[in-house]
Amino acid sequence: MLIIVPVFTQNDTVRIQINTTTDTLSVFFISRNAGRVLYVLNDGLESQIFFYIRLYKKAEGFFAFLGDHLVAEYSPQCVGYRDFFDDDYVIENYDGKILRFKNPDKFVKELFSLRDFRLRGMEEADHSRYYVMVMVQLDSVKLVPPFTILSLLPFEGRSVTPWIKQELVK
Amino acid sequence: MRIRESGRSSSIILIVLVIFYILLIAIIILFFQQIILTIYKSNPITNIMIMGIIIILPIILLSAIIFNIVKLLKERALKKSGARFKTRLILFFSFIAILSAVPQTTLSVTFINSVINSEFVTRLNDVVGNAWSIAVEYYTSKSKNLETFGKSNLLPYLFRELPSRPGNTWKTVHNANPEIQFLQVFSSSGKELYFKAQNTIAQAARVSDFSTLSGGMGKLPKDERGDISILRYLYKLTRGSSSYYVLFGVVLPKSFDQKTKQLMESREFFAQLARYKNLFEVVIVIFYSLFSFPVLLLAILVSFFLAEEIIRPIFNLEEATQRVAQGDFSIRILSRSSDELSNLIQSFNRMVSELEISKKKLLQAEKIAAWQEIAKRLAHEIKNPLTPIKLSAERIQKKFEQSNNDNQKELKKVIGSSVTAIISEVENLNKLLKDFSDFAKLPEPRCEKTNLKKLIKEAASLYNNPAADIRIDSKGIDKDTAVYIDAKQFKQVFANLIINAVQAMPHGGTIFIRADLVKKEKTNYCRIQVQDTGAGIDEEIKQAIFDPYFTTKKGGAGLGLSIVERIVFDHKGNIWFESQKGRGTTFFIDIPLEQE
Numbered sequence: 001m002l003i004i005v006p007v008f009t010q011n012d013t014v015r016i017q018i019n020t021t022t023d024t025l026s027v028f029f030i031s032r033n034a035g036r037v038l039y040v041l042n043d044g045l046e047s048q049i050f051f052y053i054r055l056y057k058k059a060e061g062f063f064a065f066l067g068d069h070l071v072a073e074y075s076p077q078c079v080g081y082r083d084f085f086d087d088d089y090v091i092e093n094y095d096g097k098i099l100r101f102k103n104p105d106k107f108v109k110e111l112f113s114l115r116d117f118r119l120r121g122m123e124e125a126d127h128s129r130y131y132v133m134v135m136v137q138l139d140s141v142k143l144v145p146p147f148t149i150l151s152l153l154p155f156e157g158r159s160v161t162p163w164i165k166q167e168l169v170k
Numbered sequence: 171m172r173i174r175e176s177g178r179s180s181s182i183i184l185i186v187l188v189i190f191y192i193l194l195i196a197i198i199i200l201f202f203q204q205i206i207l208t209i210y211k212s213n214p215i216t217n218i219m220i221m222g223i224i225i226i227l228p229i230i231l232l233s234a235i236i237f238n239i240v241k242l243l244k245e246r247a248l249k250k251s252g253a254r255f256k257t258r259l260i261l262f263f264s265f266i267a268i269l270s271a272v273p274q275t276t277l278s279v280t281f282i283n284s285v286i287n288s289e290f291v292t293r294l295n296d297v298v299g300n301a302w303s304i305a306v307e308y309y310t311s312k313s314k315n316l317e318t319f320g321k322s323n324l325l326p327y328l329f330r331e332l333p334s335r336p337g338n339t340w341k342t343v344h345n346a347n348p349e350i351q352f353l354q355v356f357s358s359s360g361k362e363l364y365f366k367a368q369n370t371i372a373q374a375a376r377v378s379d380f381s382t383l384s385g386g387m388g389k390l391p392k393d394e395r396g397d398i399s400i401l402r403y404l405y406k407l408t409r410g411s412s413s414y415y416v417l418f419g420v421v422l423p424k425s426f427d428q429k430t431k432q433l434m435e436s437r438e439f440f441a442q443l444a445r446y447k448n449l450f451e452v453v454i455v456i457f458y459s460l461f462s463f464p465v466l467l468l469a470i471l472v473s474f475f476l477a478e479e480i481i482r483p484i485f486n487l488e489e490a491t492q493r494v495a496q497g498d499f500s501i502r503i504l505s506r507s508s509d510e511l512s513n514l515i516q517s518f519n520r521m522v523s524e525l526e527i528s529k530k531k532l533l534q535a536e537k538i539a540a541w542q543e544i545a546k547r548l549a550h551e552i553k554n555p556l557t558p559i560k561l562s563a564e565r566i567q568k569k570f571e572q573s574n575n576d577n578q579k580e581l582k583k584v585i586g587s588s589v590t591a592i593i594s595e596v597e598n599l600n601k602l603l604k605d606f607s608d609f610a611k612l613p614e615p616r617c618e619k620t621n622l623k624k625l626i627k628e629a630a631s632l633y634n635n636p637a638a639d640i641r642i643d644s645k646g647i648d649k650d651t652a653v654y655i656d657a658k659q660f661k662q663v664f665a666n667l668i669i670n671a672v673q674a675m676p677h678g679g680t681i682f683i684r685a686d687l688v689k690k691e692k693t694n695y696c697r698i699q700v701q702d703t704g705a706g707i708d709e710e711i712k713q714a715i716f717d718p719y720f721t722t723k724k725g726g727a728g729l730g731l732s733i734v735e736r737i738v739f740d741h742k743g744n745i746w747f748e749s750q751k752g753r754g755t756t757f758f759i760d761i762p763l764e765q766e
Binding site: 043044045046084085086141143144146147149150153 | 302306309310313391392430434435437438439441442443445446449450453454456457
């Protein structure tokens with residue numbers, strides 16, 4: 001079963017796709033900051049994107065008031081940069097794979113996507129008791145030390161979506 | 171012996187604060203860099219938590235300081251001993267802490283900003299930028315050269331001797347393009363037929379397994395082998411029905427990739443510096459302040475307890491001195507330290523010990539002297555009536571020996587007058603002994619709320635004698651005035667004062683009694699005045715009228731005013747008098763209104 005839910009934030013769109021057959025999750029982030037990312041990369045800087053995923057199991061019974069149980073938490077992270085030697089746009093994926101693109105639009109689309117991320121930890125076959133919360137954080141400029149200190153304050157290079165809830169089975 | 175403990179709790183807090191202070195500095199040193207390096211990896215919630223801790227800590231410390239400031243102000247308002255000195259010490263310590271922290275912070279921040287904006291950094295940025303351009307240019311030229319050469323129409327001609335004479339082909343290719351550093355020939359099945367490299371470094375470009383090559387014909391993706399990077403071009407050569415694969419290319423200088431990566435990182439650093447310089451300077455100031463501010467606050471907080479620790483022995487000493495001044499010689503101060511202050515405390519303790527011994531000796535001497543005085547007075551007072559008793563007895567005896575029937579009447583007269591004299595003197599003796607006994611047995615006052623006007627009226631009723639032309643005026647006492655006194659004892663006080671006043675006015679007069687509320691320092695008193703219009707008290711005896719056994723009256727024990735004074739003192743009150751010769755005397759008694 002495939003569920004695709006678009007969630008609209010103030011400036012950006014997040015699309016969550018869950019495949020309950022393979023227990024995989026895909027997140028597609030469509031941001032107005034795509035142009036900024038390319039600009040930053042052409043300036044010799046790197047961009048990075050975090051996909052924060054929390055898998056919850058709904059609480060039932062007497063102790064339900066205590067809240068749902070956090071089953072697993074993931075934060076896959078992808079880094080994009082420009083290879084000036086070969087004139088490529090490069091993505092260092094969360095799983096270590098290196099992807100190269102000549103076309104900037106394809107590069108941005110891929111950088112803003114998390115594909116077929118495996119959700120582990122679901123013990124019960126009944127997936128209706130599970131749901132995920134997803135948040136995307138785009139750092140159009142991946143800060144290097146000591147500038148990482150700037151991330152303590154809200155700065156122009158970072159955009160964060162709110163937590164988006166998605167049931168595994170609708 | 172009472173021993174005053176120094177402030178143990180304050181010392182413990184001080185030690186805990188100092189340990190916390192050192193820990194805080196250690197944490198800042200250890201984790202400051204860690205936070206900078208890893209903060210971007212943490213999610214916004216973690217960042218908020220870190221910011222929370224950074225903000226909450228100063229708030230807690232600030233609250234503790236405000237609490238101590240309020241406490242200090244309260245102590246000052248109550249004029250507690252040592253409060254002013256403590257304030258000065260705290261201000262001094264805080265001033266020192268700020269004096270050292272502010273220039274340190276300013277210098278550090280200025281230094282960081284100076285480094286960021288220095289000519290050195292600008293030049294370094296230029297150098298890195300230029301090096302980067304050279305590296306990209308070098309790589310691009312090598313890459314383009316290889317690609318141009320690979321696409322060249324000359325290649326079929328240059329490879330004309332393949333596969334029979336590959337050695338000649340290598341020489342031909344190398345002569346045509348000296349940048350080509352290796353040549354490798356494979357059969358259509360992928361079997362290596364020939365390999366030749368320009369030098370030992372280029373030997374690394376040899377492909378052992380043709381099937382591992384990817385990317386098809388033409389320029390292949392850059393191959394990284396350890397610290398060697400290789401650019402290859404794959405060309406398919408057809409000879410009749412057979413085909414061959416010719417691989418040639420260039421080897422980049424050793425560690426080219428690592429060095430360019432370092433250059434890229436440096437370039438990234440300088441690009442971010444250029445982009446966020448102003449914001450970074452502001453954040454550095456904020457971040458530095460956030461870390462140094464708690465340390466400063468902690469230093470100020472330490473100063474409170476340090477001042478307390480310093481002032482406590484002085485405060486104890488001052489308090490003990492006051493107690494000694496009030497006559498309490500049993501006080502001792504315990505000192506744990508071994509500094510000059512401790513020596514002073516030990517000297518004080520020794521002095522108080524010696525004073526206590528001296529006081530005991532003095533009291534003993536006074537007691538002996540008092541007993542001697544009592545014995546002397548008693549002997550004198552008893553001796554006086556004994557003479558008339560003895561004379562009367564001797565007279566009776568003499569008349570009795572000379573008696574006969576003729577002088578029975580005279581004998582009877584002598585015996586009568588003598589016995590009367592003896593009885594009178596014995597009664598005087600009895601009264602004298604009773605007065606002594608009363609004075610000795612005066613009990614502790616049992617205070618209760620007493621209506622003053624009523625009590626005075628009761629005491630005065632015995633002496634308000636119109637026949638003797640003595641009048642007592644108590645209009646000056648409010649009917650509701652009430653004081654906490656032992657009514658029985660104070661009745662005696664008023665009786666004694668009224669008797670004295672009556673005796674001071676042998677030709678009659680008016681005794682005025684009044685009561686007023688007065689306030690001395692912070693205590694409310696009831697001031698009672700007993701005024702006569704008698705002869706007044708002579709100047710030379712004014713000092714002695716409250717002394718026991720002092721009297722100007724014949725047959726008096728001299729204990730009346732002594733008893734009055736003692737009762738007033740037992741009630742925590744005070745008594746004094748004003749007298750003018752020929753105009754009269756006024757006795758003043760102050761009794762505290764608050765019940766202790």
